[in-house]
Amino acid sequence: MSKGVHVKFSNVSKRFRTPKGDWYQALKELNFEIQPGEFVALVGPTGCGKSTALTLLAGLEQSSIGEVSVDGTAVKDIDIRTGFVFQHDATFPWMSVANNVGAGPKFRGLDPKEYRPLVQKWIAKVGLVGFEKHYPHQLSGGMKKRVALAQALINEPQLLLMDEPFSALDVQTRSIMTDELMTLWETTGSTVLFVTHDLEEAIALADRVIVLTAGPAQVKADFKIELARPRKAREIRFTEEFLKIYQNIWEVLRDEVDIAYQRQLIAPSEK
Amino acid sequence: MAEDFLSDAEIKRKQTKHRINVHSLQLAVAVALLGSWQILADKKILDPFFYGRPSGVMHQLGVWIQHGTSIGSIWVNAWVTLYEATYGFLAGVILGIIFGVFLARNPTAAEIFAPYIKVSNSIPRVVLGSIFVLWLGLGSISKVALAFVLVFFPVFFNAFQGTREADNKLIANARLLGASKRQVTTKIVFPSALSWITASMHVSFGFALIGAIVGEFLGAQRGLGLLIATAQGNFNPNGVYAAMLLIAIMALTAEWLITKLEDRLLKWRPTQVSGTEH
Numbered sequence: 143m144s145k146g147v148h149v150k151f152s153n154v155s156k157r158f159r160t161p162k163g164d165w166y167q168a169l170k171e172l173n174f175e176i177q178p179g180e181f182v183a184l185v186g187p188t189g190c191g192k193s194t195a196l197t198l199l200a201g202l203e204q205s206s207i208g209e210v211s212v213d214g215t216a217v218k219d220i221d222i223r224t225g226f227v228f229q230h231d232a233t234f235p236w237m238s239v240a241n242n243v244g245a246g247p248k249f250r251g252l253d254p255k256e257y258r259p260l261v262q263k264w265i266a267k268v269g270l271v272g273f274e275k276h277y278p279h280q281l282s283g284g285m286k287k288r289v290a291l292a293q294a295l296i297n298e299p300q301l302l303l304m305d306e307p308f309s310a311l312d313v314q315t316r317s318i319m320t321d322e323l324m325t326l327w328e329t330t331g332s333t334v335l336f337v338t339h340d341l342e343e344a345i346a347l348a349d350r351v352i353v354l355t356a357g358p359a360q361v362k363a364d365f366k367i368e369l370a371r372p373r374k375a376r377e378i379r380f381t382e383e384f385l386k387i388y389q390n391i392w393e394v395l396r397d398e399v400d401i402a403y404q405r406q407l408i409a410p411s412e413k
Numbered sequence: 414m415a416e417d418f419l420s421d422a423e424i425k426r427k428q429t430k431h432r433i434n435v436h437s438l439q440l441a442v443a444v445a446l447l448g449s450w451q452i453l454a455d456k457k458i459l460d461p462f463f464y465g466r467p468s469g470v471m472h473q474l475g476v477w478i479q480h481g482t483s484i485g486s487i488w489v490n491a492w493v494t495l496y497e498a499t500y501g502f503l504a505g506v507i508l509g510i511i512f513g514v515f516l517a518r519n520p521t522a523a524e525i526f527a528p529y530i531k532v533s534n535s536i537p538r539v540v541l542g543s544i545f546v547l548w549l550g551l552g553s554i555s556k557v558a559l560a561f562v563l564v565f566f567p568v569f570f571n572a573f574q575g576t577r578e579a580d581n582k583l584i585a586n587a588r589l590l591g592a593s594k595r596q597v598t599t600k601i602v603f604p605s606a607l608s609w610i611t612a613s614m615h616v617s618f619g620f621a622l623i624g625a626i627v628g629e630f631l632g633a634q635r636g637l638g639l640l641i642a643t644a645q646g647n648f649n650p651n652g653v654y655a656a657m658l659l660i661a662i663m664a665l666t667a668e669w670l671i672t673k674l675e676d677r678l679l680k681w682r683p684t685q686v687s688g689t690e691h
């Protein structure tokens with residue numbers, strides 16, 4: 143049983159070079175903490191900086207100012223205790239489904255005899271039995287996403303970062319994967335940071351929902367979700383309590399979504 | 414609604430029909446070209462003394478096969494050229510891949526070596542043939558060396574570029590999954606550079622043959638290049654063509670083998686020209 147890690151963003155700012163040569167600021171003095179074993183959902187308007195926050199935490203990029211730390215140590219490089227489900231397809235095109243799912247254990251030098259049953263178990267969990275020998279280009283978008291999920295989850299990461307992991311899935315698979323994720327999280331106790339555009343999903347899954355402002359992202363609000371666990375993700379959406387929470391968060395989020403949308407309308411005529 | 418997919422047999426029949434059509438047209442082109450050459454030469458419109466003729470080429474091949482050439486058995490000479498080209502090709506491909514991938518993965522090393530690579534690439538490589546003959550003598554080694562330098566650079570540049578183009582997201586994913594730098598190189602970067610590398614291999618075997626033959630022109634005791642040089646000296650155009658024909662057969666066979674290898678190595682790619690249902 144792995145134990146979740148503690149995460150802290152202290153005054154984190156991040157800027158990027160734009161194609162035109164000037165700077166674009168994606169994160170501005172971002173501050174929040176995640177307790178070990180906590181499940182946090184990150185929501186915010188499109189383009190606000192959610193994926194950027196995840197890449198910093200995964201050690202794929204460095205912050206410009208401020209510090210991202212895991213268990214009190216600044217993140218300087220990739221750490222294999224971290225699992226990452228990318229927003230866009232990152233499966234390996236030259237590996238079959240089975241080899242993609244087994245890539246983590248193989249890279250980590252585990253004995254194939256040991257991890258092969260595990261691979262088979264995960265392939266079954268994500269509903270890809272019969273597709274073991276297929277290559278990614280022979281799969282649908284949703285199937286690729288499921289390969290990516292199995293690929294990340296098989297390593298039972300202590301810190302799980304998920305960037306819209308269920309966005310390409312149909313409703314049924316989505317609810318199966320949601321339940322799987324819940325079970326996994328409850329048994330491993332890992333820390334999860336989950337990016338989604340689906341506020342219902344965020345509330346149904348998370349202990350806390352953090353709302354980010356339109357870019358550059360700052361923490362706009364931080365909601366504790368006091369719904370009892372274990373939750374039945376499918377049924378909980380219709381309870382009074384849930385709807386109230388939804389109303390509260392949406393009120394805050396809507397303003398930011400509006401700002402981002404207005405900007406998109408103005409942006410082209412500005413130049 | 415009735416399911417009326419084409420049956421496998423029908424698909425196969427369609428493909429066979431298509432192939433037969435293409436092949437018979439190809440044959441027709443060859444017959445037309447060779448036939449008009451033969452007729453023009455027979456009517457002395459093309460002087461066979463300078464231009465040769467198809468029947469003369471076949472005759473020359475027959476003589477070589479039955480009685481050998483002025484420099485020994487035709488098979489020995491063809492074999493010498495083939496293995497010079499093959500050794501040069503293999504050495505060039507292997508070292509080209511190793512250096513290309515290594516330098517692309519180590520940017521500092523790449524920066525240090527960049528000017529030297531540019532300079533050595535700018536040397537007209539055929540000139541090196543003379544130097545190799547001086548250094549390494551009239552034997553096969555100087556030809557292998559020339560074939561090698563001709564193959565090395567295209568493979569090197571493609572391996573380098575292919576490695577640089579490897580998707581950063583895939584590399585990041587592999588590292589998060591626990592891959593060491595070495596595993597990233599062998600399991601991620603190399604496979605993604607493979608299509609670049611095999612692309613360069615297609616042209617490279619031709620270069621290797623050029624290297625072997627030019628090396629033989631410049632000074633040799635055996636080989637098809639020497640045979641061509643001898644035929645040229647004797648005003649025997651049919652001899653030149655006959656040797657060229659043998660070289661073409663080698664090049665086409667190598668091309669076929671490389672394509673087979675490519676299909677095997679890159680079987681994970683979406684098929685460009687799918688064999689099924691158009």
Ligand SMILES: Nc1ncnc2c1ncn2[C@@H]1O[C@H](COP(=O)(O)OP(=O)(O)OP(=O)(O)O)[C@@H](O)[C@H]1O
Nearest residue numbers: 158159160166168187188189190191192193194195
């Ligand atoms: N490498 C980069 N170079 C330049 N700009 C970048 C880079 N990465 C991100 N950005 C910019 O930073 C901003 C935030 O991007 P990010 O991907 O974090 O958004 P997001 O919140 O994940 O959006 P979405 O919900 O649409 O996925 C965007 O405006 C984007 O253009």
Ligand SMILES: [Mg+2]
Nearest residue numbers: 192193229305
């Ligand atoms: Mg994103």
